[in-house]
Amino acid sequence: MDISCTVQEVMLLERIGETADRLGVSCFVIGGFVRDKILGRATKDADIVCTGDGIELAKAVAETFPHKPHVNFFKNFGTAQFKLNGFDIEFVGARKESYSPESRKPDVLPGTLEEDQLRRDFTINALAITLNKENFGKLVDPFNGMDDLQYGIIRTPLDPDITFSDDPLRMMRAIRFASQLGFTIVPETFEAITRNCARLKIISQERTTDELNKIMACPKPSVGLELLFKSGLLKEFFPQMTDLAGVDILDGQGHKDNFYHTLKVIDNTAERSENLWLRWAALMHDIGKPATKRYENGHGWTFHGHEVVGEKMTPRIFKQLKLPQNEHMKYVAKLVSLHLRPISLTKEDITDSAMRRLLFDAGDDLEDLMILCESDITSKNRLKVKRYLENFEMVKLRLREVEEKDNIRNWQPPISGDEIMKLFNLTPSREVGVLKTTIREAILDGQIANTYDAAMELLIEKAQTLNLHPVSPSGLKNTD
Numbered sequence: 483m484d485i486s487c488t489v490q491e492v493m494l495l496e497r498i499g500e501t502a503d504r505l506g507v508s509c510f511v512i513g514g515f516v517r518d519k520i521l522g523r524a525t526k527d528a529d530i531v532c533t534g535d536g537i538e539l540a541k542a543v544a545e546t547f548p549h550k551p552h553v554n555f556f557k558n559f560g561t562a563q564f565k566l567n568g569f570d571i572e573f574v575g576a577r578k579e580s581y582s583p584e585s586r587k588p589d590v591l592p593g594t595l596e597e598d599q600l601r602r603d604f605t606i607n608a609l610a611i612t613l614n615k616e617n618f619g620k621l622v623d624p625f626n627g628m629d630d631l632q633y634g635i636i637r638t639p640l641d642p643d644i645t646f647s648d649d650p651l652r653m654m655r656a657i658r659f660a661s662q663l664g665f666t667i668v669p670e671t672f673e674a675i676t677r678n679c680a681r682l683k684i685i686s687q688e689r690t691t692d693e694l695n696k697i698m699a700c701p702k703p704s705v706g707l708e709l710l711f712k713s714g715l716l717k718e719f720f721p722q723m724t725d726l727a728g729v730d731i732l733d734g735q736g737h738k739d740n741f742y743h744t745l746k747v748i749d750n751t752a753e754r755s756e757n758l759w760l761r762w763a764a765l766m767h768d769i770g771k772p773a774t775k776r777y778e779n780g781h782g783w784t785f786h787g788h789e790v791v792g793e794k795m796t797p798r799i800f801k802q803l804k805l806p807q808n809e810h811m812k813y814v815a816k817l818v819s820l821h822l823r824p825i826s827l828t829k830e831d832i833t834d835s836a837m838r839r840l841l842f843d844a845g846d847d848l849e850d851l852m853i854l855c856e857s858d859i860t861s862k863n864r865l866k867v868k869r870y871l872e873n874f875e876m877v878k879l880r881l882r883e884v885e886e887k888d889n890i891r892n893w894q895p896p897i898s899g900d901e902i903m904k905l906f907n908l909t910p911s912r913e914v915g916v917l918k919t920t921i922r923e924a925i926l927d928g929q930i931a932n933t934y935d936a937a938m939e940l941l942i943e944k945a946q947t948l949n950l951h952p953v954s955p956s957g958l959k960n961t962d
């Protein structure tokens with residue numbers, strides 16, 4: 483088999499083959515490594531299968547290196563692994579498996595190479611290359627995986643109902659590979675996914691979400707997302723997203739299908755940015771629409787407040803999908819809540835104060851917000867799209883001008899909450915919040931200058947209306 487391996491890879495594979503010869507076992511590199519090498523994709527790991535004890539082979543291979551890498555092994559599964567310069571090598575004895583219907587934990591029995599290949603997920607992942615000296619480099623391809631690689635086809639080596647029932651995560655993998663490689667899932671295999679999608683529930687959410695994120699990272703995520711939708715898998719773990727689908731018509735008035743609109747927004751975002759979380763913001767931007775949908779006589783369909791509902795839904799959905807509950811989630815929620823703001827600034831008589839507010843609210847995420855908003859323009863009318871994009875360029879220009887003048891991004895009001903508390907001898911309380919907000923709002927609205935003295939003057943004035951007085955005149959200057 484002629485595939486382009488580096489010299490180091492060839493030497494490593496030869497070394498594994500020679501060790502297998504010494505132990506008297508047959509040995510092959512199999513699965514993703516072979517697939518990706520044939521496709522000319524990058525590889526970061528290699529799976530080795532042998533007709534014998536995989537752990538013993540792994541330990542014997544590791545022994546041949548001067549620094550004797552540490553071998554991790556799992557006796558119950560008969561698997562072993564070690565790393566060489568960041569490259570992961572996994573070993574397993576060829577096996578046939580039978581799965582219990584209630585879990586993914588297989589009963590492992592020793593088997594032949596072909597039995598092992600037969601129980602793998604797809605023909606393109608079942609290709610093996612011999613490593614023993616006698617036949618080094620010989621392709622073993624009992625299920626025409628090579629043809630499927632060439633024609634771009636995803637199919638299971640076994641009856642797909644059995645393959646998917648053995649391990650339902652493979653349904654997500656089929657769609658992920660279709661999306662990553664631009665391959666087609668054969669109808670028989672796709673129909674089996676639609677039949678078995680309810681089995682996904684025995685898979686941990688972390689694994690399902692991992693596959694979903696791999697789809698989101700593709701150049702055109704809509705390919706995989708649409709397949710997830712059509713197969714019924716998406717509804718199994720993310721019903722809020724499938725709720726976006728469909729069009730209601732009343733008095734002859736419809737609205738756009740928010741599911742397909744969302745897919746387009748994700749693709750548009752993916753064309754402009756690699757940032758996974760910005761793509762998530764695109765996925766979530768209209769998630770609040772089903773809950774806010776109303777039909778108003780004379781107006782047609784409205785989705786008032788969907789950005790607020792969407793912002794609130796974000797932490798719950800992240801929890802449900804076992805996505806991180808950290809700054810990524812906050813970033814997505816923030817972009818969802820702000821996604822209508824830039825479009826509202828495209829009208830002519832917009833004040834500097836509205837611009838300042840957006841600069842303040844978006845802070846460092848302003849550029850990402852603008853990418854999301856541009857991606858949100860999915861009209862089929864080219865002239866409309868052109869006009870909207872030109873309007874956004876104007877908004878960007880004005881935002882830049884206001885920012886240069888007022889320096890509002892990442893700005894902190896000149897008097898902090900701590901200073902207010904010291905000045906009026908207050909503990910954290912509603913009054914402190916009122917005073918802080920008064921200063922911030924007055925500066926953002928342009929009512930007072932963005933300076934310490936102007937803020938202090940307003941603070942004292944406002945405090946008097948709350949019957950608060952500075953504890954000592956020396957407290958008037960921040961000496962911290």
Ligand code: CTP
Binds near residue numbers: 603
């Ligand atoms: N495999 C399988 N069923 C699974 C997962 C893996 O049959 N649910 C088999 C396939 O032969 C696969 C190999 O194990 O090629 C290695 O799996 P893994 O490293 O998870 O995936 P890769 O195919 O290498 O692809 P990727 O790294 O992109 O996930």
